[in-house]
Amino acid sequence: MAMKIWQLVIFQSLQKQVTLACLQLIKAERQNEMINTRFIRAVVEIELDFEKNSSVPNSSDQITSPTLKIYKDYFEVPFLQYTEQFYRQEASNFLVHNSMSEYLKKVSPWIDEELHRVQSYLHSSTLAPLIKKLEQIFIFDQLEAICTEAKTLLHNENYSDFACLFKSFDKIPNVTVQLKKIFEDNFLPKGIQSMEQISITAINDPKLHIETILDIHKKFFKVAQNFFNNDENLIASVNKACGNFINNNAITEAANNARKSAELLARYFDIFLRKGSKVEKEISIEKKFDQIMIVFNYIKDKDVFEKFYYKMLAKRLVGRLSTSNDYEELMILRLINACGFAYTSKLQKMFQDVSLSGTLLDQYRIYCKKEKIDNIGINILN
Numbered sequence: 288m289a290m291k292i293w294q295l296v297i298f299q300s301l302q303k304q305v306t307l308a309c310l311q312l313i314k315a316e317r318q319n320e321m322i323n324t325r326f327i328r329a330v331v332e333i334e335l336d337f338e339k340n341s342s343v344p345n346s347s348d349q350i351t352s353p354t355l356k357i358y359k360d361y362f363e364v365p366f367l368q369y370t371e372q373f374y375r376q377e378a379s380n381f382l383v384h385n386s387m388s389e390y391l392k393k394v395s396p397w398i399d400e401e402l403h404r405v406q407s408y409l410h411s412s413t414l415a416p417l418i419k420k421l422e423q424i425f426i427f428d429q430l431e432a433i434c435t436e437a438k439t440l441l442h443n444e445n446y447s448d449f450a451c452l453f454k455s456f457d458k459i460p461n462v463t464v465q466l467k468k469i470f471e472d473n474f475l476p477k478g479i480q481s482m483e484q485i486s487i488t489a490i491n492d493p494k495l496h497i498e499t500i501l502d503i504h505k506k507f508f509k510v511a512q513n514f515f516n517n518d519e520n521l522i523a524s525v526n527k528a529c530g531n532f533i534n535n536n537a538i539t540e541a542a543n544n545a546r547k548s549a550e551l552l553a554r555y556f557d558i559f560l561r562k563g564s565k566v567e568k569e570i571s572i573e574k575k576f577d578q579i580m581i582v583f584n585y586i587k588d589k590d591v592f593e594k595f596y597y598k599m600l601a602k603r604l605v606g607r608l609s610t611s612n613d614y615e616e617l618m619i620l621r622l623i624n625a626c627g628f629a630y631t632s633k634l635q636k637m638f639q640d641v642s643l644s645g646t647l648l649d650q651y652r653i654y655c656k657k658e659k660i661d662n663i664g665i666n667i668l669n
Contacts, residue, residue, distance in 0.1 A: 302361050305330055309362070310369045313404070317373060328408035334358045335410065355412055363413050367420055370401070374424045387429075387436035391452055394425045426462060437466055441473035446514040453515070463520060471524035478503050478532030486537035490547070493554035496538065500582050504529055526585075533585045549588040553595035555579065560615060561608050572614060580621055589626060597633055604637065612638075 309330055312322045334357050374397065382390055398421055405414045426433065433452070440449040449470075456462040481503050482489075489496040507525045515521045539547045556579065586592055603609045619638060622631045 306362055306365055310365060313366070314369070314373060316404075317400070324408050331358065331362060331409060334362060355410065358410055359412075363410075363416070366409070366413070367416060370417065371420055371424060374421065375428075378424060378429070382429075382432075387432055388440075388448055388452075390429070391433070391436070391455055395455060397421070397425065422459060426456065426459060430462065430465070433462075434465055434469060437469045438473070441470065446510055450514045453518070453521070467520050467524045470521055471528045474507050474525060474528040475531055478507075478528060479536055482532060482536035482538055486541055489551075490538050490541050493551045493558060496548075496551045497555040497579070497582055500533055501578055503532075504581060530585045530587075533582065534587045546588045546591040549586050549592040550595050552579075552582055552586060553592050553599060556596060556618065557599040557603070560610055560618065561603060562610050572617070576618060576621055580625065583622075584625065589630070593630065593634075597637070600634060601637060 309327045312327060316322045337357055381393060401417055401421060405417060437449060437452055453466050481499060485495055485499050511517055511521050511525050533548055539545050609615050616638065619631055619634050
C-alpha cells in the first residue's frame with residue numbers, strides 16, 4: 288500500500304522533472320563535461336526496484352515477472368528521443384565543416400561513447416534500441432553520401448580509406464551489400480577498359496589476350512589482399528567483376544561471338560603445350576598451369592573450350608607436336624579436378640589411344656627390324 292501511495296503521490300508527480308534532469312546531465316556529459324553519474328544510476332535503479340515491487344498476482348495467483356514497463360515508459364523512451372535530437376544536430380554540424388571521410392571516423396567514437404553510457408548507468412535492455420537508433424542517424428540517413436564517398440575513394444585508388452569505411456559497416460548487412468556492389472562496379476570498368484586497349488591485336492593473339500587477363504586479375508586481387516586482408520565479401524565482388532569482363536569485353540564484341548574468350552584460352556593452351564612454344568617458361572610448369580586455370584575457372588562456355596581443346600590436342604598428338612606428354616597429362620588432370628571425369632572423357636580416351644598406339648608401334652618396329660621389313664608409322668585416334 289505504501290509503495291502504491293508513493294507511486295501515485297510522489298513518483299508520478301516528479302518523474303518528468305527527474306527524467307529531464309537526468310537527460311540534461313547526459314547531454315552535458317556528451318559535451319565533455321564531468322557529471323554525477325551516480326544520480327542517473329540511482330534514478331534507474333529506483334525505477335527498476337519499483338517495477339519489481341509492482342508485480343501483481345495473475346488469475347492463477349502467481350506473481351508476474353517484471354516487464355520493465357516503468358523504466359521503458361518513464362526513462363528509455365525520452366532518453367532515445369533526446370539522443371536522436373542531439374546526434375542529428377551533431378552529425379549535421381560536423382558535416383558542414385568536415386568531409387565524409389572525417390565524419391565516418393567520428394561515428395565509431397560516438398557509438399562507443401553511447402555503449403559505455405549504457406554499461407555505466409542504464410539498463411542493458413536499452414542497448415538494442417539505442418544501437419538501432421544510432422545506426423539510423425549516423426548511417427542510413429547518410430547512406431547516399433556514404434556511397435558517393437566510397438565511389439570517390441575507389442576512383443582515386445584510396446583503398447586504405449575505403450577499407451576503413453568498409454570495416455566500419457561490416458556488421459550492417461544492408462550497407463555492406465551496397466559497398467560490395469560499389470567495389471565490384473569500380474573494378475569491372477577497369478577490366479573492360481584494359482581489354483579495349485588490346486582488342487584490335489588480341490582478337491588474333493591468344494598470348495596477349497590471356498596474359499592481359501592474368502595481369503588484371505593479379506592487380507585486382509593484390510588490392511583485396513593488401514588492403515582488405517582477403518575479405519571474403521570483397522573477394523566475391525572481385526571474382527564477379529573478373530567473370531564479367533573476361534566473358535564480355537571489346538574482343539568478344541569485335542568477334543561478334545560471346546564464346547571468343549573460350550576459344551582464345553584453348554589456343555593459348557595449344558601455343559604453350561606445343562614444341563618451340565614462345566610462352567614464358569621461366570616459372571615452373573605447374574605454376575604456369577595454375578595461372579592458366581585461373582582464367583579457365585572464369586570461362587562460362589566451358590563446353591566450347593573443350594571442343595577447341597579436343598581438336599588442338601588431337602593435332603598435337605597425331606603430329607607429335609607436344610612439348611611433353613607428361614605436360615599434356617598434367618593439364619588433363621587439372622581439367623578433371625576443375626570439372627570432373629565426364630568433362631574430360633574424350634580427352635582421356637584420346638590420350639590413352641596415343642599411349643596404346645605408341646606401345647603397338649614400338650612392338651611393330653621391333654618386329655619390322657627382326658623380319659627386315661620397311662617400317663611404316665601409323666597413329667590412330669578415336
